[in-house]
Amino acid sequence: MTAQLVVSRAYSVPVRMRLSYEPADPYVIRAVFLAPSDERVEWVLGRDLLADGLKGSAGDGDVRIWSAVGSGDRAMYIVLASRAATALLEVPVQDIRAFLQSTEALVPRGAESGHIDWDVELVCLLSQR
Template sequence: MKISREVHLRHILTSDASLPMTAELRYDTADPYAVRATFHPGAEEAVEWVFARGLLAEGLHRPTGTGDVRVYPARSSEPGTVRIVLSTPEGEALLEAPVRALESFLNQTNAAVPPGTEHRHFDLDAELARILAQS
């Protein structure tokens, strides 16, 4: 089963400037631990990131993530929003997303694969074969 949702967010450039952006969040029960996000910073641009569903869920309530993706609730002056920081060697992007849209997406994924049951949907043999084929 595949789940997809478009989310409208803001790309925070400075404390006074931001740009609207859309992202498509996708979840596939065949890869139950991951969320794929395709960000559209421009009309013809698309940037894809893959990160843990659990990281997104935890970041709605408390700061989480130590690597390329960090998620945390926004300050109380921006209630109902979550900040997502995407880091690369070239720099960082700070995004702000509505909590309700992320919660709705996560609720759909949780209905398909309840948290803690991901291992029942994960085909380790198929994943190993895929990785070895890429080598």
Template sequence: MTVATCWSTTVTLPRSPYPQQAVEAGLHFDSALPYAVRLVFPPLGRIEAVEWVFGRDLLNEGRHAPVGEGDVTVCPGTAGDILITLRGATGDALISIPAGIVTGFLLDCFALVPAGSEHEHLDLDAALARLCD
């Protein structure tokens, strides 16, 4: 059985031309992909929805110390927030999310799939069958 949680929030983009402008976002977790979380930005005007997938442990560890290499890095901010840097082909974005939101979301995630039990939620037979088709 797959279980999921989703937290809606607003984030800011401190390095943007409008650093205090709130932007809607969602943090998503699905037990079918127990190692991952998704940060989703809904469509805005002509801009299509944007979704970033990265490690649940990366988000968790980044609450306490800078972590990550490559496209996604996470670190604690200085104002009760968590800073996530997203690097893509068209540029970089620094996202600031309230630490309380991130902590609450992760508590839900770990309640659904405790650390160390992720492998119990993977359907490897189905994944292999899809690869072989």
């Protein structure tokens, strides 16, 4: 999908945004942004956070999401903040909604824990000691 990187009230830059979802990591959505310079930036977003952003303001800290006032049901904003920079993105609501529906067809909300291989997770945790 195409998002708009908001630079100012009057100027934005189109940015390609690719979302991916793996049922083995059911709480997470990976977002890859391809800037016009072909720089690739990846963020990990909570699936519930993205879904909550469709209904109202969600998140704090590094990721915040809310519906665009005055744009009806067409757009939402995502703020991604790091120590290096902050980006404000305007994204099409219908694309986010369709993507989330496809993830829920794979793993319904509330059923995520049944898709995690807890033995593998435990091995990973113990190996980090």
